[in-house]
Amino acid sequence: MKIVQVQTQAEAGGAQRISDMVGEGLRARGHEIRTVFMYRKTDVYDRDPYADFVLAEPPQGLFGQIKAAVGLARYLRAARPDAVITFQHYGNIFGTIGARLAGAKLIIANQSGAPQSRGVRGILTQIDKLMGTLGIYHANVVNSGWTRAQFDTFPEAYQRRTLRIDHGVAAPAHAIDKAAARAAFGLPSGAWLAVSSGRMAPSKNQIALVGALVHLPEIHMAIAGTGPEWDAIVAFAASHGVKDRLHLVGEVPPTRIFEFLAAGDAYAFASTTETFGLAVVEAAISGLPVVTSDLPVMKEVLTTEGSEAAALFVDADAAGIAKGLAELIAEPELAARLAAAGQRLKEQYSPARMCAGYEALLAPQSFPHGCNPVDHFQSA
Structure with missing residues (x-):
């Protein structure tokens, strides 16, 4: 089957990691699949042989957004895919419209918020509600039980098209030496080091991670990522006298994320809103003890099938993060127990399991005549 995945921007983010894994998994199953980005934001996908860009840089203003949408429609018309899988708000909307114009037989949307x-x-939510209710896209994927529950008040027709496929989360292929990892990223060799990763945006709340350094004067913090909060984070660190213990390593490509995680003694995450928290689960599976914000979805995804917690859940502020990290430092047995539980999430969030879920949706001909593939999948 010929498949196109539609993403909004090309950068090293969680949604992009998912489409990477879906693409790799479906290609291994014999499908022809490419990913098109509405615009290039960073260089992380420049050397990806399966990636295309509508615009070479972020669109400016309304005209730029229209240009990206029209360019995407033209791309899909030229590609003539059998199926289109869309990600993120704008990718869902413009990808669905473009897929319809291109005559795609199957359109699968993903809810990223x-x-x-x-x-x-709010406007995008209303457009999505209309599209899902009218069946303008055929299936609507959510990534956790918590996220699924957020749509419980939507029309029944919308909910019939909604199903859950948990994110797949890759695991490191081999052990990585901590000292070598720290040297590779220019991180201090002898310090107790907490690490974090994610786009530097207000909702990711990295300011709280930096604030934790004020409470814990002996530790260092390394953050991988870029985004609009970069300057504010640097200014906060400087004004609070912790700049020398904060290490911003910039954007880390997916191929090196486990090397970065290997540099840490623990993983800290202070996000105020998530639908899954891919970066946190990735860190847990890599073997790091995790301190994370006390969000219901975090408790869901960071609990093993044997009901073991794979993280400490704390208030999403500087004091809460500091308290959690201090517990890990004071109680090595607790840190080891959390790390072991995190590694047991590997099978729970297997990329192969995720890809099998998408492939089931991509094969409507395998279902009995008249059967809705979403209904069949949910009952399986």
């Missing part, structure tokens, strides 16, 4: 009622996100 909970419904919103205000601002631009």
Whole structure:
């Protein structure tokens, strides 16, 4: 089957990691699949042989956004895929429209956030609700039980098309030496080091991670990622006298994320809103003890099938993060227990299991005549 995945921006983010794994898994199953980005934001996908870009740089203003949407429609018309899988708000909307114009037989949307009622996100939520209710896309994937519950008030027709496929999370292929990892990223060799990763945006709340350094004067913090909060984070660290213990390593490509994680003694995450928390689960599976914000979805995804917690859940502020990290330092047995539980999440979030879920949706001809593939999948 010929498949195109539609993403909004090309950068090293969670949604992009998922489409990478889906693409790799479906290609291994014999499908022809490419990913098109509406625009190039960083260079992380420049050498990806399966990636295409509509625009070479982020669109400026309304005209730029229209240009990206029209360019995407033209790309899909030229590609003529059998199926289109869309990601992120704009990718879902413009990818679905472009897929319809291209005559795609199957369109699968992915929900990357909970419904919103205000601002631009509120408008996008209403458009998504209409598309899902009218069946403009055929299936609507959510990535956790918590996320699925956020759509419980949507129309029944929308909910019939919604199903859960947990994110797949890759595991490191081999052990990575901590000292070598620290040297590779220019991190201090002898310090107790907490690491974190993710786009530097207000909702990711990395300011709280930096604030934890104020409470814990003996530790260092390394953060992988870029984004609009970079300057604010640097300024906060400087004004609070912790800049020398904060290490911003910039964007780390997916191929090196486990090398970065291997440099840490623990993983810290202070996000205020998530639908899954791919970066945190990735860290847990890599063998790091995790301290994370006390969100219901975090408790869901960081609990093993044997009901073991794979993280400490704390208030998403500087004091809460500091308290959790201090517990790990004071109680090595606790840190080891959490790390072991995190590694047991490997099978629970197997990329192969995720890809099998998508492939089931991509093969409607395998279902009995008249059977809705989403209904069949949910009952399986």
